[in-house]
Amino acid sequence: MFPKFLLKKKYKEFILLYVLLLIVVTVFIQRPIFIYIIKPDYLQNFSSSNFLAITEIMNTLLDVNIAIIIPFAYRFVNIWQRTNQKTVELEKRHLEHLKDDEFIYLKVEKSLQKVFIKDIIFIESLKNYIKIRTIEKEIVVYKGLSAIEKILPQNKFLRVHRSFIVALKFIDSFSPSKLLLKKHSIPIGRKYKQHVKEVLGYF
Structure with missing residues (x-):
């Protein structure tokens, strides 16, 4: 009472x-x-x-x-x-x-484009540019991979290669050398293999 x-x-x-x-x-x-x-x-x-x-x-x-x-x-x-x-x-x-519902604004050509973090499948480095693959489209942005890595939630994304960052929730399968995300095959770099192994838990 x-x-x-x-x-x-x-x-x-x-x-x-x-x-x-x-x-x-x-x-x-x-x-x-x-x-x-x-x-x-x-x-x-x-x-x-x-x-x-x-x-x-x-x-x-x-x-x-x-x-x-x-x-x-x-x-x-x-x-x-x-x-x-x-x-x-x-x-x-x-x-x-x-x-x-988090999002980031990325400069695409001469305008800023909103990209929802939950829609990003993976990000690929193209020298001075990055290609962001979302559920619906691809976006090419003049930005470094390391720069965008800093603004992404660490608990949702994983750097698996010097040229690739992947969204953990979209990983369909993985092996010691590659990952499969929505039919996209992403290689795992030797430098990142141990960290990827610890995060994903494979042996």
Whole structure:
């Protein structure tokens, strides 16, 4: 009850029910147990004015309050942690969704052309130019392969050759010497073979 009311921001209801719970537990449970069970057997020298003595009831309220708060606090922290974890996971999924809509502008002739990162299959170096193969078309851009490698997400693209960068999600099959992406055969350079092997996990 405690965590649910707070999580739903029903603060008034929580305070009212919590105070009511304290009174009920103190007057009808804790106080009778102390007066009729604990005091006669274990505290025979303890003097009490009457059953409803205000000072003793207040002390009992404090004891009950502490006894209730500890498990409630523990339960609340657990629920808060689970809720926070779910929030983090949702934010992560949201960010991943946003990343799918990432794009870059590339200079093609005299204009800038938008290219969605999720559509890039591979990029090939052509000396001073690069050829970007997307799902729908090929784009030739005056840019170096190393320069575009720096702006691509490292968790989505892999340099496999001095002349090729490939999108991991489009790799259909691979061997120690080449990869197949959408019917395009891409060689694996000797310099990059060990890194490719570690990323793709082949032996």
